[in-house]
Amino acid sequence: MSNHELAQMILNVIIQIPQGKVASYGQVAKYAGLPKHARLVGRVLGQLPEDHDIPWYRVVNSQGRISLKKLDEKGMCIQTAKLLAEDVVVIDGKINLKKYQWTP
DNA sequence: GATCAGGCTCTAA
């Protein structure tokens, strides 16, 4: 299958994350039917097309932390801000997964 | 926390 299809599947899962909840990369990968492709999820998000309704900021790593690379300080800021705007408490780039992890 | 190893895709040579 093409990488684009792959991206579609992943995005399709991500857009189903309800407001006020977050999901981990591995979780998204799993629900997209890609058990071990957590890293690919991150990659796809990084290469996002311009025409997206993707709440990428609701996707964090398995430890409830924001995994953006050092270069993306701004992106990280935006992500925390967006989450905070949705009633998700983010403290120093960390989220309480107990409360906010998405469980379909 | 920090480190290691495992697992998987992408890009470039």
Place this chain on the structure above:
DNA sequence: ATTAGAGCCTGAT
């Protein structure tokens, strides 16, 4: 086509 390096990860040491 094969090889090598790197990446917005994960689970265990």
